[in-house]
Amino acid sequence: xxxxxxxxLGLLAGSAGAxxxxxxxxxxxxxxxxxxxGLLIGQFLTVPLSLAGALLWSxxxxxERRRPPGVPLGTLLxxxxxxxxxxxxxxLGWLDTEPPPGGVGDPDGETGVALFTGLSGGxxxxxxxxxxxxxxxxxx
Numbered sequence: 001x002x003x004x005x006x007x008x009l010g011l012l013a014g015s016a017g018a019x020x021x022x023x024x025x026x027x028x029x030x031x032x033x034x035x036x037x038g039l040l041i042g043q044f045l046t047v048p049l050s051l052a053g054a055l056l057w058s059x060x061x062x063x064e065r066r067r068p069p070g071v072p073l074g075t076l077l078x079x080x081x082x083x084x085x086x087x088x089x090x091x092l093g094w095l096d097t098e099p100p101p102g103g104v105g106d107p108d109g110e111t112g113v114a115l116f117t118g119l120s121g122g123x124x125x126x127x128x129x130x131x132x133x134x135x136x137x138x139x140x
Contacts, residue, residue: 002054004127008077010043010050011124015080017042029094029101032087033110036117039084043120071135077128084121088114 021038023030091114095107104110 002058003051004130005073006050006054007047008073008124008127008131010047011120011127012076012080013046013050014043014120015039017045024104025102027101029091032091032094033104033113036084036088036091037113040113040117040120071132074128074131074135077124077131079128081121081124081126081128084124085118088118088121092118 017040018035018038020042021034023034092111094101095104095111095114
């Protein structure tokens with residue numbers, strides 16, 4: 001359960017990287033692409049750090065049992081994941097136009113960013129559903 005919580009918090013904390021993004025062009029497509037790129041970079045930094053923190057926590061904890069993550073974390077993860085997947089799909093549709101939108105350097109690289117970000121959103125959805133179902137089973 002500690003690993004589940006660490007990955008969840010790492011995915012959510014990575015959203016701070018979206019604040020550092022700078023669009024290369026005008027319009028909502030460029031803004032979405034910049035936000036997804038910042039999110040992906042932030043998650044590449046925060047998820048390993050949160051896993052390392054969970055490893056240290058488990059190594060130095062006194063063995064007391066922690067309660068599982070609750071409904072607010074599961075709901076937040078589920079909403080976050082749905083939002084990320086929807087934005088990644090919008091960017092993929094925007095990049096699929098012929099000719100590629102102006103200001104996009106490498107459409108294949110930007111497509112990869114959107115795909116990886118969509119995968120992280122899917123992972124957040126799965127983690128959110130897992131947290132919610134485990135919590136509901138614990139109440140029964």
